[in-house]
Amino acid sequence: MAAKSSSRGSTPPPPMDDLEFARWVRLLETRTGVTVPPERKPFLVTGLRRRMRETGHTDYSRYYEELLDGARGAVEWAALVDHLTVHETHFFRHLPSLELIRKEWLPLWAQDVAGDQPVHALSVGCSTGEEAYTLALVLDRALGEHGGYRRFGITATDVSQSALSMARSATYPLSRLEEIPAAYRAEGIEPDGEDQFRIAERLRKRVGFACVNLMHASRAPLRQLDLIYCQNVLIYFARERRGELLDGLARLLRPNGLLVLGPGEVTGWSHPQLMRFGGRQTLAFLRQSKETQA
Ligand SMILES: C[S@@+](CC[C@H](N)C(=O)[O-])C[C@H]1O[C@@H](n2cnc3c(N)ncnc32)[C@H](O)[C@@H]1O
CATH class of the missing domain: 3.40.50.150 (Vaccinia Virus protein VP39)
Incomplete structure (x- = not known):
């Protein structure tokens, strides 16, 4: 997905309200099975904003719509999912x-x-x-x-x-x-x-x-x-x-x-x-x- 040069560097997205949060939780859960309880909202919002910043997005809804948009959306989803999943790991962990x-x-x-x-x-x-x-x-x-x-x-x-x-x-x-x-x-x-x-x-x-x-x-x-x-x-x-x-x-x-x-x-x-x-x-x-x- 091409970066939105017009909005790059402009104000960050506003705080995420509960309805918007619920929509992103549903998307993540439907696509990966990973569920984000309310207490983990900061984790989801931080990851999402980080990726939105990288791609120059400032509007949650617009970004959401783009993610649903065919092959381009699928490519962007592959990048976003990295920011919304926890990768902590170790050798000989257990x-x-x-x-x-x-x-x-x-x-x-x-x-x-x-x-x-x-x-x-x-x-x-x-x-x-x-x-x-x-x-x-x-x-x-x-x-x-x-x-x-x-x-x-x-x-x-x-x-x-x-x-x-x-x-x-x-x-x-x-x-x-x-x-x-x-x-x-x-x-x-x-x-x-x-x-x-x-x-x-x-x-x-x-x-x-x-x-x-x-x-x-x-x-x-x-x-x-x-x-x-x-x-x-x-x-x-x-x-x-x-x-x-x-x-x-x-x-x-x-x-x-x-x-x-x-x-x-x-x-x-x-x-x-x-x-x-x-x-x-x-x-x-x-x-x-x-x-x-x-
Ligand atoms: C916390 S890491 C655990 C790594 C390793 N199994 C360990 O115990 O050290 C969780 C991993 O699960 C992956 N993951 C999350 N949802 C997944 C899914 N639906 N399918 C495959 N992998 C997934 C994440 O990308 C992440 O790398």
Whole structure:
């Protein structure tokens, strides 16, 4: 969408009234599933204004109409959604979940599937890639430990194009290095100039990024998956929608596949083919093997 040169630099949009706010909340929720409660209004308004400033808009309604305007609107929406979503993330963000994968699930999984079958994993709402590369570091090491080297592949998805392009670069400031346990650093990362590091090429090659809206994940061309990792994403969705999204993810899991959520991110959800797996520090569900289902 072309910048509005006539209004560039002119007065900022006025305070947003409740009706206008409700309209933007509806748009965001319809398109991404992300819901913004009234107490988060400042977050939405700040993000929206930032983007309006960048494009020279000063009028909420006019900008709203332009977003609905065909292909041009779709391009602008892709840029705006970056400003309206939270991208905070870390390497090794939730250690108990990673330990569950490494120590409890992988040995079980490896017993059940043919020796040459790779692990296919999905990182949902991967933001700038830290979660996906963490899984790559963990799987790489753990698969080496569990008898014979098996391959793995990770698909990492997000709705934000700019987060994905940072993820694809696999380059992070040195200050983030301390998030990666020392044992993983020697083989997992490489220096990149004086103040950055990069995920090692061997691991980068195992991770592919794609712009997929979680609301449409079950329609995406994703193969049957062994591991789905979805943390700190569902919390932004309305509670009543979370179960439906999880049902969609559950359909993508192979028998003995594991769905890992963030603890507390969903309560009261169950699925006929999935059972709780792991202790109270984690929230994970195992798809029953074919024998158990029979
Ligand atoms: C707080 S980050 C979490 C990153 C990572 N999963 C973690 O736990 O560190 C949430 C991510 O979810 C993404 N997101 C929000 N709505 C989404 C949707 N409908 N489909 C896919 N990703 C979405 C955001 O763009 C953001 O990058």
